[in-house]
Amino acid sequence: MKKIENPLGKQTNYPLEYNPNLLFPLERKYLKNNKIFKGFDIWNAYEISWLNKTGKPEIAIGRFQIPANSKYIIESKSLKIYLNSLNQKKIDNHSDLTNLICNDLSSSTNSDVLVNIIMPQDFKKIYIQELDGLCIDNLQIKTDIYNPDPNLLENEKTNKTKITETLMSRLLKSNCPITMQPDWASIQIRYRGFKINHESILKYIISYRNHAEYHENCIEKIFLDIYEQCKPDYLSVYGKYTRRGGIDINPWRSTDLEEYNPVRNLFRSTRQ
Missing domain, CATH: 3.30.1130.10 (GTP cyclohydrolase I, C-terminal domain/NADPH-dependent 7-cyano-7-deazaguanine reductase, N-terminal domain)
Incomplete structure (x- = not known):
């Protein structure tokens, strides 16, 4: 066929x-x-x-x-x-x-x-499970950037101690590259390294608001931009997109699948 x-x-x-x-x-x-x-x-x-x-x-x-x-x-x-x-x-x-x-x-x-x-x-x-992490959505920020800009990302200038931190936001929005229909998501970012400025990462997440790309590409770009700009020793980015057309898509990218796994135990053997 x-x-x-x-x-x-x-x-x-x-x-x-x-x-x-x-x-x-x-x-x-x-x-x-x-x-x-x-x-x-x-x-x-x-x-x-x-x-x-x-x-x-x-x-x-x-x-x-x-x-x-x-x-x-x-x-x-x-x-x-x-x-x-x-x-x-x-x-x-x-x-x-x-x-x-x-x-x-x-x-x-x-x-x-x-x-x-x-x-x-x-x-x-089966139930909706809230993402772990510190929610950064209530931070008081001012922004007018609604297309991805990795230069928004920066580490804290005064804190030079390496930490392990998990952040989450429900404000990720991108758009279908063909129909321009909105795609809504929550995102979890877990890293180990120098402290990332919370306001900068929230502004960066919001900057996807007019961006048109498939779910998987958005999460991979977010991962790569944080990895390049903030240079963490370890990084995990997990996006949970809202269901559309009876299907939801949830990409997860990490430098180490064993250190932290937000999707562990979701699957049993295909042959069971």
Whole structure:
């Protein structure tokens, strides 16, 4: 079957038959920098349905983990369309569904994707979890910069002691590069090194307000700018984006996956 064009921003006819070629891969923008950072993109898909072997509909929530060094990301509208192509497909059990989606996403991203299918009896275990860290949103600042400017970032000039600190903000906003629809997110920044000026990092986060780029690229740019401007010994940046179209995307980038992991225990083995 022929691969589709990027469906974003276009009128779409939703398929009645399963078709993995509906997935539209996009090359990662900052792939050349993946020796600096490691991490994952965590996708939560809340609208998954298929038919069991008797023809009765089943529903589930899907959680997908795509490594940050994958050659491609998936355009989110194409993922929604692909998942909808499963609606009339007969699948014996959720383990078969897990393997099917895992194989399709791994093939499309050219990476090893982890898939966790959450059945209705486990929906009660899913809840919105607040990000750890000191919230910097109440700082009284003045700014008129709404496009990313790494020169806003600076370390404290008077504090030369190295610290470990976790900061968070709910004020990250960027925009879809095709439709310009707003993308809202909370962001957590954990670092070890010289103290970063809190006002400067809040201004920097706010500077994404008119920026148009995919979620993954925004978080990677934030990571790289902090890494270059503030030169921490260790850095972790985790973005939790608000759900749109039944899907949310949550990129995490870190210099060391073992020192601190905000997404630990989200996944079990794909084959379970």
